[in-house]
Amino acid sequence: MQYLLALFMDESGWEKMTPEQQQQGVAAYGAYTEALKSAGVLVGSNRLRPSASATTIRTTNGKTQVLDGPFAESKEQLAGYYLINVADLDAAMQWAGRCPAAQHGIVEVRAIWAM
Amino acid sequence: MCEETHAAAEAVARRSRGKLVAYLAARWGDVAAAEDALSDAFAMALDRWPREGCPDNPEAWLLTVARRKLIDAARRQREDPNTDALEMLAGTECNELPDEIPDRRLALLFACAHPAIDEAVRAPLMLQVVLGLEAAQVASAFLISPAAMAQRLVRAKVKIRDAGIPFRVPERSELPERLDVVLGAIYACFSEGWTDACATDVARRELASEAIYLGRLLAELMPDDPEVCGLQALMLYAEARRPARRSAEGRFIPLRMQDARLWDAAMIAEAEAALRRASVARHIGRYQLEAAIQSAHIEGVRTGRVAWDAVVHLYDGLVQVTESPVAQINRAVAIAERDGAAKGMEALEAVSADARVSAYQPYWAARAYLLAQMGAREEARRAYEVAIGLERDPALREYLLERCAELGE
Numbered sequence: 001m002q003y004l005l006a007l008f009m010d011e012s013g014w015e016k017m018t019p020e021q022q023q024q025g026v027a028a029y030g031a032y033t034e035a036l037k038s039a040g041v042l043v044g045s046n047r048l049r050p051s052a053s054a055t056t057i058r059t060t061n062g063k064t065q066v067l068d069g070p071f072a073e074s075k076e077q078l079a080g081y082y083l084i085n086v087a088d089l090d091a092a093m094q095w096a097g098r099c100p101a102a103q104h105g106i107v108e109v110r111a112i113w114a115m
Numbered sequence: 116m117c118e119e120t121h122a123a124a125e126a127v128a129r130r131s132r133g134k135l136v137a138y139l140a141a142r143w144g145d146v147a148a149a150e151d152a153l154s155d156a157f158a159m160a161l162d163r164w165p166r167e168g169c170p171d172n173p174e175a176w177l178l179t180v181a182r183r184k185l186i187d188a189a190r191r192q193r194e195d196p197n198t199d200a201l202e203m204l205a206g207t208e209c210n211e212l213p214d215e216i217p218d219r220r221l222a223l224l225f226a227c228a229h230p231a232i233d234e235a236v237r238a239p240l241m242l243q244v245v246l247g248l249e250a251a252q253v254a255s256a257f258l259i260s261p262a263a264m265a266q267r268l269v270r271a272k273v274k275i276r277d278a279g280i281p282f283r284v285p286e287r288s289e290l291p292e293r294l295d296v297v298l299g300a301i302y303a304c305f306s307e308g309w310t311d312a313c314a315t316d317v318a319r320r321e322l323a324s325e326a327i328y329l330g331r332l333l334a335e336l337m338p339d340d341p342e343v344c345g346l347q348a349l350m351l352y353a354e355a356r357r358p359a360r361r362s363a364e365g366r367f368i369p370l371r372m373q374d375a376r377l378w379d380a381a382m383i384a385e386a387e388a389a390l391r392r393a394s395v396a397r398h399i400g401r402y403q404l405e406a407a408i409q410s411a412h413i414e415g416v417r418t419g420r421v422a423w424d425a426v427v428h429l430y431d432g433l434v435q436v437t438e439s440p441v442a443q444i445n446r447a448v449a450i451a452e453r454d455g456a457a458k459g460m461e462a463l464e465a466v467s468a469d470a471r472v473s474a475y476q477p478y479w480a481a482r483a484y485l486l487a488q489m490g491a492r493e494e495a496r497r498a499y500e501v502a503i504g505l506e507r508d509p510a511l512r513e514y515l516l517e518r519c520a521e522l523g524e
Contacts, residue, residue, distance in 0.1 A: 001279045003279075087281070088279045088280065088281035089229070089231055089278050089279045089280045089281065090281050092279075093230075109278075111278045111279050113277075
């Protein structure tokens, strides 16, 4: 089964970090990505630009509304994702627990709706 | 004849339901679909068996019919993502059925008590899926409206299917933690039934015996686990005393005043055997400690002397393992019995800062009891009043009122 690990975090955390800490953070994600790859479970992953760069679009009654900013104004924002292919929720939860984001943010595990 | 086969079908339904649901749900990954298919199969059995006679292997007959129903249902909606499961089931359909249907109930229990399932619905889910209780029965037992309960159960089953919650016994490394959740759900179920001491509410009374049934099942499936045996012992010790907990007029009788002749001796013997089995592993845990405390009290009533020193030590262990204020309150009372009310009060004061106890009846009752022994009548009266105000059970309220009145003017 495929699962999306959606990474939510407080974006201001990154700016508060020293360059060394930032470097360590990047390295931690690099190592995690490598681990997913070598286990043969990684389908895809990306880091997202900060939510300030988000544009939200909704069409009501044929009229398109464009808003500057993310859909939900909350402290934790979607910051990236991993798409993985594993046997079941237990395996997905194990990978989610190893993700660096689980320590400084939140990892939401969602099953992919197979079409 | 007709009635006989009807009874046979019902007996198979009661005995085999959990096993058949577990087998089908594990292969299909979908509890609700397995339940639907199986109830269709039961309906067909009730229709056919009286006319055609009971099949030689009723379980296999039901399984074959249910499996066909599942495949038919999946074929009707081709876009169903479970095509792998469909092929697997269809593939095995032509094969001979196994002589013995593998027992997957343990895997089903772990799926129902998965950490990804809402904690409040785990015990109800086990009762419905493994034992086949109706949503309405489960609802009244947990004091929730049937509609709300049905909705929660449906939601949990959809989650199991869509989120891919596995049907298997967890790996050794995560087993203790996961098993804890299963035990917690079974114990929650028992406690719900236990609170209704007079068994005036049939649904809740049954809850205690259903929990014991699940406990026995678990002990049968995992006979070497000390906490599984510990929980079984704990529930049996408590249930054995049920007939003595209330007088014929429905009045509350505290443990130390109970008539030991009314206890269920066979159940106590079973509890003792389970506790002995648990001790072989030499790995102490919460349920073993609680069961051992029960055992000490039972022995105390039988012999007329409670080994308070041993009870205090058991509570020391329980406080350490659970960090629960409830255990601390009971420990304080045991200390009072061993070293006097003042020492007990000292131990009780240590928990009074915990916000959770301020609305907990046993804390106030224990406080009142100790204050009364210390001669602090005014304070004792105030504590009894709070305890009475917090109690829902009329028999217990009556008992507390009498103790309060005994303080005199």
